[in-house]
Amino acid sequence: xxxxxxxxxxxxxxxxxxxxxxxxxxxxxxxxxxxxxxxxxxxxxxxxxxxxxxxxxxxxxxxxxxxxxxxxxxxxxxxxxxxxxxxxxxxxxxxxxxxxxxxxxxxxxxxxxxxxxxxxxxxxxxxxxxxxxxxxxxxxxxxxxxxxxxxxxxxxxxxxxxxxxxxxxxxxxxxxxxxxxxxxxxxxxxxxxxxxxxxxxxxxxxxxxxxxxxxxxxxxxxxxxxxxxxxxxx
Amino acid sequence: xxxxxxxxxxxxxxxxxxxxxxxxxxxxxxxxxxxxxxxxxxxxxxxxxxxxxxxxxxxxxxxxxxxxxxxxxxxxxxxxxxxxxxxxxxxxxxxxxxxxxxxxxxxxxxxxxxxxxxxxxxxxxxxxxxxxxxxxxxxxxxxxxxxxxxxxxxxxxxxxxxxxxxxxxxxxxxxxxxxxxxxxxxxxxxxxxxxxxxxxxxxxxxxxxxxxxxxxxxxxxxxxxxxxxxxxxxxxxx
Ligand SMILES: Nc1ncnc2c1ncn2[C@@H]1O[C@H](COP(=O)(O)OP(=O)(O)O)[C@@H](O)[C@H]1O
Ligand SMILES: [Mg+2]
Numbered sequence: 244x245x246x247x248x249x250x251x252x253x254x255x256x257x258x259x260x261x262x263x264x265x266x267x268x269x270x271x272x273x274x275x276x277x278x279x280x281x282x283x284x285x286x287x288x289x290x291x292x293x294x295x296x297x298x299x300x301x302x303x304x305x306x307x308x309x310x311x312x313x314x315x316x317x318x319x320x321x322x323x324x325x326x327x328x329x330x331x332x333x334x335x336x337x338x339x340x341x342x343x344x345x346x347x348x349x350x351x352x353x354x355x356x357x358x359x360x361x362x363x364x365x366x367x368x369x370x371x372x373x374x375x376x377x378x379x380x381x382x383x384x385x386x387x388x389x390x391x392x393x394x395x396x397x398x399x400x401x402x403x404x405x406x407x408x409x410x411x412x413x414x415x416x417x418x419x420x421x422x423x424x425x426x427x428x429x430x431x432x433x434x435x436x437x438x439x440x441x442x443x444x445x446x447x448x449x450x451x452x453x454x455x456x457x458x459x460x461x462x463x464x465x466x467x468x469x470x471x472x473x474x475x476x477x
Numbered sequence: 478x479x480x481x482x483x484x485x486x487x488x489x490x491x492x493x494x495x496x497x498x499x500x501x502x503x504x505x506x507x508x509x510x511x512x513x514x515x516x517x518x519x520x521x522x523x524x525x526x527x528x529x530x531x532x533x534x535x536x537x538x539x540x541x542x543x544x545x546x547x548x549x550x551x552x553x554x555x556x557x558x559x560x561x562x563x564x565x566x567x568x569x570x571x572x573x574x575x576x577x578x579x580x581x582x583x584x585x586x587x588x589x590x591x592x593x594x595x596x597x598x599x600x601x602x603x604x605x606x607x608x609x610x611x612x613x614x615x616x617x618x619x620x621x622x623x624x625x626x627x628x629x630x631x632x633x634x635x636x637x638x639x640x641x642x643x644x645x646x647x648x649x650x651x652x653x654x655x656x657x658x659x660x661x662x663x664x665x666x667x668x669x670x671x672x673x674x675x676x677x678x679x680x681x682x683x684x685x686x687x688x689x690x691x692x693x694x695x696x697x698x699x700x701x702x703x704x705x706x707x708x709x710x711x712x713x714x715x
Contacts, residue, residue: 380574
């Protein structure tokens with residue numbers, strides 16, 4: 244009991260004093276995850292919107308595939324990315340294994356289907372609401388897509404936030420492809436796993452507080468986006 | 478002189494869905510002026526008929542012919558749906574949307590939107606989110622959005638179905654002034670009183686077919702079919 248209490252206090256202390264290790268690890272986490280979210284969103288948001296509007300031959304199969312990809316175990320994604328990037332793998336010459344880039348690649352693969360799926364659902368909802376009106380007003384395809392994306396902008400942001408939430412807390416894949424190397428690829432989740440294993444609860448808990456804080460921030464942001472929707476602020 | 482898009486001729490029109498015939502065959506000519514009321518029991522095909530005329534339904538047979546090429550009629554028609562479609566935007570942006578879509582400068586569109594919002598009693602709600610309006614306000618907004626473009630023809634699908642007396646009175650007043658301003662109107666309704674107040678002529682539908690079509694005086698004075706007589710008598714028709 245006493246040990247846990249001491250750990251909590253020491254962890255809080257690290258957060259309050261902006262411990263250099265803790266700050267470095269937090270910033271790297273944010274850098275990796277935000278990059279992955281930007282890339283993932285750039286792929287997933289237009290794709291999700293397109294999937295909601297276009298009728299094409301293998302649409303249902305594509306949606307099913309998307310949902311299946313969303314359920315991919317991150318550890319398996321890590322394994323696959325590892326094999327692709329390892330020295331004997333097809334992309335081995337790039338030397339990306341155990342770099343932040345490898346972690347970004349793994350996170351993009353994990354969150355892109357999630358963001359696309361949420362984007363697809365929200366745009367599809369708006370499309371079914373607006374369908375008759377937009378057809379009746381004889382809108383062009385381009386105008387329809389612009390209208391749906393604009394009126395769905397909050398839902399699309401929520402989709403990206405969900406991707407961020409998933410990526411920032413993910414540990415299995417980035418452990419495998421990043422290697423949790425100090426001052427190189429160590430991020431919040433992998434550091435917590437390591438420090439806990441070593442019995443250094445202070446740093447583990449301090450990093451845990453940061454991670455919880457980020458998760459709460461994502462939820463608050465999502466909630467506030469919903470609020471601005473009903474208030475019509477933007 | 479601008480060529481009128483009317484009369485509109487529908488001939489032999491059939492709408493099928495999954496092998497089931499929802500409408501037709503229907504022959505109907507919509508003359509240049511007037512206020513046509515489409516009546517008939519639930520499921521008679523009123524909605525399908527209006528949507529087919531407007532071009533929202535794919536015809537399995539027959540055709541709809543305007544006086545000018547179809548492409549050019551689209552900007553000159555408007556449709557008000559039974560359940561008003563509110564965009565997730567402010568009242569102002571809902572009203573201005575179709576105008577901006579078709580090239581009206583934003584400032585002019587907003588000015589006209591403010592003008593129309595005043596006319597429908599939403600002058601002070603311009604910044605409110607449209608999905609949060611009451612049912613009557615939504616329907617008035619949808620109507621204003623349709624009329625703002627001064628369409629040659631306006632289709633309305635039971636616009637007053639879920640509304641109370643006051644909203645109905647306001648909507649009817651707007652419709653009458655639109656008609657006076659030269660807009661041709663086709664409206665489906667369940668409400669016989671409303672039909673009597675507004676109709677210049679009546680189309681009576683059952684089971685997807687027109688069974689009676691007459692000037693309002695003739696229809697309400699001396700209906701030719703027993704079904705229409707029964708409907709006007711307040712009997713249940715199905
Ligand atoms: N999407 C649809 N799929 C299949 N049947 C439909 C669909 N929409 C309407 N119907 C059927 O078409 C017929 C005519 O419907 P509708 O035009 O809505 O009638 P009304 O507007 O007069 O109540 C009804 O029998 C209805 O059940
Ligand atoms: Mg109907």
